[in-house]
Amino acid sequence: MGRVNFGGVVKRVCLDYVPEVEVGDYTIVHVGFALSKIDEETAEKTLADFREMGVLEEELGSEEAAFARAAVAPQSPCPDGSCAEKPSKTVVN
């Protein structure tokens, strides 16, 4: 059994199915069992691929379409979602 941090709440979780997991790793937990380690490199690459999507279309898009998009754009401080989270032993349930 190990201890896993769910965004602040720490629970006892069975780690028998993920022998490769070490302290500091992120993992998927279901009903008290860790099932898979989150591959952080792959996660970052997936996010990078998402950020690439639609970029070209935005650059080449018509003025009208660009204006319409800007008009409904949410006021986020970090439009491409790259704001760094404070690292912690968070997990996905």
Add this chain to the structure above:
Amino acid sequence: MKYLTEFRNGELAQRMAREIHAVATQPWKIMEVCGGQTHSIIKNGIDQMLPAGIEMIHGPGCPVCVTPLQLIDKALAIAAQPGVIFCSFGDMLRVPGTDGDLFQVKGAGGDVRVVYSPLDAVDLAMKNPDKQVVFFGVGFETTAPANAMSVHVARRRGLKNFSLLVSHVLVPPAIEAIMGSPGNKVQAFLLAGHVCSVMGYWEYPPLAEKYKVPLVVTGFEPLDLLDGIRRAVVQLEAGRHEVENAYERIVTYDGNQAAQKLLAEVFDVTDRAWRGIGVIPKSGWRLSEAYREFDAEERFHITGIHTQESPLCRSGDVLRGVIKPAECAAFGKECTPRHPLGATMVSSEGACAAYYNYGRFISAEELAGAGAGLSGVLNG
């Protein structure tokens, strides 16, 4: 939370939706099998971000919903027995049996307990040697490793007072049943990401080939779902039918070997009745010979059960994707989460519960009709 929040980014979601709009040239019907994905789609309004012709059909991926009524009634009978501590996951408590639910059994004096993990039930068995502790083991392949470990631990500890009421169902046979049913309109599937984190996706290429359907392993966050849908649409437009992994940070082709090893030891494949669908061959797991002594159905031998479904309930049609929840005449009227007629309105993975809790009170047709009316007014 790291690796969750990033996958909920609204701006990226808008961009991905635009990609789907750009790629789709004709209508397509895509089924997400997993109830957890249904909830995320409805909660985040993913279906409303898609082009008008792309329809998400909600599949039977709600293990609580597909547990046969007869098994629910057996659970109620076992839970009502003196000397029994009956444990289950929370949402099972309100699932209606023929006559009442576990919550009512508790109210009448039965020892019914909500647990987070099956290991909690094993703990209870160790701490209460004079009671019979039963765990209601409901789930797809995602939950099976937990249940397998619980009986494995029980056997290792020589526990005589722990048993498992098993209701395990499998995804690949469900896909076969959907594709094989007359009148099926599904053209592609989003595969359940966490099921695949356990089982991998090596089981799916033969299905993609046999039914000529794209199968995309998909996660649960908005960006994951949009990416899975996008990939399915890209394949459909190109006439391809392959298995793709859109949840690579968690799912590998082989899956979790340690889990699969114990699953093979603890469970055997068996035919299973799916509530609202019927018997699907080789679609479930039961305890293997070596672990059969822990089977609650055999230990308690309940007889004399007369099951009766509500005549108004259309859960079966919802589970097979034939109707959307809001199209059921009882939705929001005779049937609400507080007074559910069927499991789909009360399970955390049920489509009816998703529609009700996220305010989807009118059907897609009505919504489209209302939109057309509005734009008519605006354009003069």
